[in-house]
Amino acid sequence: MKTRRTCVFAVRIALLTGLVVVITTRVCAEETSDFQSKISAANPVAHWSFRESDAVAEGVSLKPGPRSPTHPGFSVGNTGIGLKGGTHLVIPDEGIESRFDFDHGDSFSVEAMVNPTELKGYSAILTKGRTSNAGFPGDNQNWAFRLTSVGGKAGVNFLFRSRAGDHGPADWHRWTSKDGFAVGSGWHHVALSYTFGESDSIRAYIDGNEVEGQWDMGGATTAPPVVDDDEVWLGSTMGGNISNSFHGTLDEVALYRRVVPEKIFKSRFKYVPPPLVLPDPNPGVLQVNMHGPLSSDGSFPNDPGEPLVAWQQAELGFLRLPLKYNDWGIREDWGTAVMVRAVTEIELEPGEYEFLLRSRTATRLFIDRKQVVSLPKQKRGGGAHNQVKPVPDVVRSGMRPSAMDDVEKIVSFSSSGGRHAIVLDVMVGGPRLRLDFGEPCLAISNGMDMFHLLTPGQQSGSPLNDQGWLGFVDRLGKQLDSMDIEHRRQADQQQAYWNDRHQYAAERLVGESTGKSIDQLVNQRIVIAKQEAGDPDSFFNRNVRPIFAEHCYRCHGEKERGELNLHSQENVFAGGESGDAAVAPGKPEASYLMELVTSDSGDRMPPKGAGLNEKQIEILREWITQGGRLDSAPVKIAEVLPTVDDLTFLRRAWLDLVGVSPPVNVIRRFVQDGDHDKRSQMIDRLLADQRWADNWVGYWQDVLAENPNLLKPMLNNTGPFRYWVLESLRDNKPMDRFATELITMRGSTWGGGAGGFSVATLNDVPMAAKAHIIGTAFLGVDMKCARCHDAPYHETTQKTLFQLAAMLKRKPIKVPATSSVPEAFFDHVSAGGRESLIDVTLDVGSTVNPEWPFEVVSDEDLSQIISSDQDSRVRFAANVTFSRRFAEVIVNRLWKRLMGAGLVEPVDDWEGHQPVDPALLGFLTDEFIRGGYDLRLLTSQIMNSNLYQRAAQDVPANLVESDRFFEGPYRRRLAAEQIVDNAWHVAGREMNLGHLTMDIEGRLAPDYFMNFGQPKHAWEFTTMANERDRPSLAMPKMQAVVDTLLAFGWRNSRQEPTSHRIEEPNPLQPGVLANGVMGSWLTQLTDDSELTRLCIEAESVHELVETLFLRFLTRLPTPSEEQRFVNLLSSGFAERVVPEELLPPPVKLERMPYVSWSNHLDSAANSIKQKQEEVARRGDPPTRYLRVTWRECAEDALWALLNAPEMIIVP
């Protein structure tokens, strides 16, 4: 069988993360185009044309193919197949003598029309073997026809594996062309022929031109290829591995069992460039269309086709691209390069004009359909050795200079009056570039006056000075923000699924309701505990229990190590594993417990530290002598605390829900409001506030170890999935969906999707790190130790962790040498005379398979919530999120955040810890699941309880589990982010610190140098990453905020997850607020400070003092405070405002040259940054509107309020 021609193939469309669908598709053309006829005439053994509409399935779709008239020979409606993310077609082999099998001496030709949108590693077009199918070796490549990057272009690539034999061992043989075509530049024809055994026989063609190439890996060979019955795959290989898959569109793939003659392949490709198409403007409208993907060679398309996004804006400048969202409403990448096209019509009086064009990327401007000016491609890379240049000159005094690397051109234009059509094309991105703009704009002037941004019709745009530009950017930013929200919510197609699933969860995971409320359950527990309490003064409780609690219970109580449980009288008398009584009543000498605590050898207990001291040992001896009875534990229960007053409630609710304290007008209205339901209404209002999401981001950044770096990824750096966290919370995504999106790592890796979680740079088993994070975050299972060894305090083993890691990786994992403990460590331990507490149970080099190691969600439930045969990440996510434990862990986290202590502690490691109030935890969990995993809803339930609204109680240093009764919430401090955000909030200032990036002109790749935009909230900061110790890399303004955050326990690097910030007070905390740069800024009365306005507008000193206390502390001043502050501010109060005629001119700030990564090694860069540090330290100039003496008094008052200890306490 060599030339059989078949029309019908059974094709399985395997989706990487979706369903597996078996469909039947006819691959023979019904109406045959010229191109297809030519292929048929060349006698292929298989030929795919992708013309049937029934080939469309989820993830694989028919897309426009090469079409007439640009591709003569194709029909105008021709279609190809779109592939992305590892989607592919599967063509079963036909067994022995299959037409797909090529052996020694067989001739092979292949061709395809390709239109890749990006190249990731190797883009498989058509391959046989190496599918990762069960029953076949992983390297059984009979042949593979692929594309790969050669110098940034797409080259032709051929690969097969030879059989071991006389020629030597089996090996890879790979051939790559030396030239290629630009990715994104449309359709291309690629072809290749080869006769196995004749290494010189290889020929390759791109667009009809033969391309040179070379055998690289493994070299040329005469050895025969491996041949077996594995499948042929179209569009991918290696189990759908993304880096080995085709991304883009394919058409007319044909396979031959002969060498197709050169002249045939050379005559295939015909291309007629389309004519330049320029759209017509709509009067009065500035239309912006975004097109892509574009050719990676940076050339403008003549006809960009349909836009990806279209919008209208008021003025002609750009700030950023709108975001792309996938069908989960998660950020996705646009691709390598896009073009934005602005189209408008302006109306001019007759006369002479100048157009000013600025952009850092390739840009062209058409006026009245004639190209009048173009700007060059964006500069890329170039290292760090460029020179610092002076601030760019401006052609009008007061004009804003162009941004770093932006090119500026001015063209004269003479108008005879009337309307002119304007088309401006700006290219964004390119290979290894972020899709960032500089400050591109088109502005117009009459030749003498200031340039103004171009607007439609006759309107006048913003002047091109700082104020004008910043105002424009602010308005456009807000417009883009709301566009993004709308696009995201439209894109999301998952809500119906989650609604169904929540209904099912409510049926399966929730028990009967007891009808009791939070408050009833808390009270009930207190009543029972009082009845059952032991005598605090018994010898055991007073003396022995503290020893057991500190040294023993963790292993012999919460767990039963060695089968010994010190909570069980019976067990203590009978003894554990050893069979010897731990306690022989009245006989210390016969008690094994005494033997162990007094041992001086490797079996001493407790094993950690120095062991028990003499006094403690004596206590145990005495206790055993007296009979060794275990008494029930005494309890400490405080009186139930009273409900707090309105002001306290208000401040607490605001800090808890939106992270800042209430504004004065809200306070005044709330206090006067007589509605008995006003607290509940306030809770609802704050839950609907957008800042609710911001207030949670820092928490999840810690718990999920979100850890992007500014530059060059280091250990365990991730993508910036902070943006996905924020948007998920803004959209109030149910928490099971939130966890699912994270675990399945959907969306963009470096652009802010949950895909950013998939990365752990410089980590040799990133998925083990991720499994550990997911375990602590969502299951209360801590597997930190399991990375290298089994740990004494945990049941989870190394194997557990690696099984989970393999599920996330979607394939078996080999244990690397680093995931172990060196022999020397055990020598070190034993040299100290101890037995090691840890075991290494996985051998380095052993393979662990993807399997779910914990209690499994029932098959019935699994099949209800996900389709069978799902990818292992989806199964992982379902097993996590459809467990009751997941809901309990989330509930407990929220409870702790609002109440100051968890029902289970620690919240991220439940092993060996029981909930202090199982009934309450159960109730809240039921409510959470019934409520559809809605975090806001549960928050509202908790905050509406009496308990939440009671006075807070002190958290004693030794608060033990059994004494946690929630007589009132436990005292909490503000998180670092809240302290910082609230400080800016009360000072009435908006963060304006510039761009958080070391690559301000965008020359570098997104996975290498990030741009975090202009931070407005504390959660947006990152590490300052100046490990290089170079003044030129310092960011003094950012550093001021970061210093404050760090002092209060925020982490600038989150290499591992944590649920417990270290917040112990130290002098640097008050110090950084009192003396630090940020604290100084916020207590300076500047022109833009709201506080300055307050000071100017105040009608009396009393009113001002009261307002300031309400604003900072949400309370009125005490009489002594009132007296002191009023005294201070009374002197000079009447004359405090500088009269208009005496106002000094505003201070002009010096503009400094641009310093970025690209020029930071120039010595001038160091001096500039040192100067900026000095400027940052001084802060903005003081306001001109207040007299110096009075202003300084007022600033001192503000300083005292900002530094009040109440500013860091949740009341």
Added chain:
Amino acid sequence: MKRRQFIQASVAASGAVMMGNVAHAAPSLPLGKAEHCVMLWLGGGMSQIDTFDPKKRGDAKQKKAGSYYAAIDTAVPGVQVCEHLSKTARMMENVTAIRTLNHDVVDEHAAAANRMHTGRSTGGTVTYPSLGSIVADQRGAVAEGVPAYMLLGYPNIARGPGFLGPKAGYVYSTNINSGPAGLARPKSIVGNRIARREGLLDTVRNAGSNRFAGDSKFAQYDAAIAESLRLAGPEFMNVFDLSREPDSLRNEYKSEFGQRCLLTRRLFQAGVRFVEVSYSDNFKNGTGWDTHNGGQLNQHLLIQDLDAALATLMEDLDKHGLLDKTVILVNSEFGRPGGFDSGGGRGHHSKCFTSVIAGGGLKHTGAWGQSDEVSEQVIEKPVSVPDYFATALAALQINPAANLYDGDRPVPITDLGKPIPELF
């Protein structure tokens, strides 16, 4: 089975060597008697062949590997250093240049800087503390009421406390004039404004204390405020006032880097335990110690700064009776090869490079270990990074075999390093 029997059974199974170890305590390690430590950090990577491990002259233009400068004799017979280290050379009996330090991180400054601050390769699950934080954690400040660990340079992760938490962290200052961040008052707040501010704050603190009576979180933070106000006061801030030192001494210390060293001595006198001084005068040659390409041309200016600062610091400490009590380390993330790059400078090299340990009452030998003719390979007496850290810790009376605790988890204080016994 009883616990003891189980242990004995497993020991027997693993052989006689283990048995011996269980039976006997660990051999005693040498411990020094130092109280302070300063780490002079030459970020970028000091070129060993151009400083403390000179070899035959090379030629950058002809790409001939070798030293860029001439070598000179030192106070220790047989030990030479580069000509730009002439002051240090005269005091070499107080110095040991460890010429055979080595590790395997060479591409990336930040990762290598982490290695040379923590003594560890970055693991998968633990953020390790820096040497300064380890010393702060183990020994605290020398005097009460001052920070244990101060950094004169830019804050970063490698310098941080890792799992030891903020109490083992640093107070930092980026230049001599600004004072320590968070402790020095802004320069604009002077005269009666200080008292006025604190008076107002007192009133607010009192009101708060009444409102939150009996609350430990409030009380602890309020106490921290008092402590912070004290540190911002004249007693500690005067330490930073270098104008109290004679001009002649300030001139001897020379550069900004030298002034930082002078400040270090004052900090030690005030009771600070550990100071890291970073070299930041990168403008002198453009690249700092990362002397690729043209950075090589003015490298001697940096070396002269180092020479003046190091030699003057040793003298000055000695004059105050502190040299034997102070371990001085000169560190960078890695060294540089003996050969030149295409621009006449030097790339990165970590297989064999030099760090310096001086003072601290150690038995110095001028140099330790032998590298090959271009200072690129270890010939004899290799010193691992953990061994180097163990040596510094032992000199500071800290047992290099002890454990730190990351929560429950014991973490050996060094990566099983052993001090160089001959220095003790």
